[in-house]
Amino acid sequence: MKRITTLLILCISIFVSNAQEIEFTADRPGASTGPAVVGKNVIQWEQGVQYDGDGGRGQFTFSNTLFRYGLFKGVELRLSGDGFIYNDSEKWRPAFSGLTIGTKIACFEGKDAIPAVSLLANLALPKTGSEGFVVERLAPSVYLLFENPVNDWLSIGYNVGAEWDGATTTPSAFVALCLGFSINERLGCFAESYNNFARYGNFYGLDFGFNYMVSERVQLDLAANIDARNPIECWSVSAGFAWQINNPKK
Numbered sequence: 001m002k003r004i005t006t007l008l009i010l011c012i013s014i015f016v017s018n019a020q021e022i023e024f025t026a027d028r029p030g031a032s033t034g035p036a037v038v039g040k041n042v043i044q045w046e047q048g049v050q051y052d053g054d055g056g057r058g059q060f061t062f063s064n065t066l067f068r069y070g071l072f073k074g075v076e077l078r079l080s081g082d083g084f085i086y087n088d089s090e091k092w093r094p095a096f097s098g099l100t101i102g103t104k105i106a107c108f109e110g111k112d113a114i115p116a117v118s119l120l121a122n123l124a125l126p127k128t129g130s131e132g133f134v135v136e137r138l139a140p141s142v143y144l145l146f147e148n149p150v151n152d153w154l155s156i157g158y159n160v161g162a163e164w165d166g167a168t169t170t171p172s173a174f175v176a177l178c179l180g181f182s183i184n185e186r187l188g189c190f191a192e193s194y195n196n197f198a199r200y201g202n203f204y205g206l207d208f209g210f211n212y213m214v215s216e217r218v219q220l221d222l223a224a225n226i227d228a229r230n231p232i233e234c235w236s237v238s239a240g241f242a243w244q245i246n247n248p249k250k
Contacts, residue, residue, distance in 0.1 A: 026242035029223035031194040032176035035118035035145040041248040042070040048240025074106035098129030115146040139166030155180040172198035186213040204228040217244035
């Protein structure tokens with residue numbers, strides 16, 4: 001934890017002055033996260049609905065509910081939580097994963113071959129979820145987010161991070177690589193690989209999908225995901241939106 005604290009202090013004190021205010025940015029769809037931060041005083045709501053194959057049982061997730069608020073230039077606050085409707089082999093039951101608070105801090109806007117860099121830190125709050133989904137202790141997660149624009153239509157994003165589950169002191173490692181393609185001014189697509197490495201087992205996922213800008217402040221998306229080791233039973237499809245509720249600059 002000392003190393004994580006030191007990294008956070010360095011990012012804030014050394015780089016935050018280089019942060020660039022962004023007109024619109026969305027952290028969905030997909031498992032990876034881009035380094036862009038919402039502008040100061042901007043309020044943004046990101047919401048999705050997902051269906052998981054879940055080994056044939058099925059599960060609906062009102063997934064990745066995320067509220068973002070631009071606290072300062074280059075610094076945002078985040079509040080998120082997932083609701084579920086899952087099949088326990090007897091009937092469909094509702095559940096809630098619990099609340100997570102966090103922040104994203106823009107560290108460097110990128111230049112030439114040097115990527116844009118941000119720090120993302122989250123904290124899952126204990127005893128805010130449904131039975132069976134409750135985090136017993138504070139569960140932090142910390143990520144470094146990178147992105148390199150290659151040209152006008154291609155960008156490469158990559159994440160590395162550590163995630164604690166609130167039950168053990170040993171974190172799992174998270175690694176993601178995302179290729180983003182701009183088809184035109186409104187339509188984009190992506191393909192990504194993301195992996196979790198934990199002592200109880202590893203996960204290898206693949207994502208792909210599309211995003212469409214309906215207006216300057218609303219984006220719609222469609223995406224699909226598979227477990228690379230068991231794609232027949234472990235898959236999901238999702239749809240969602242990102243809505244910049246206000247824009248104080250205009």
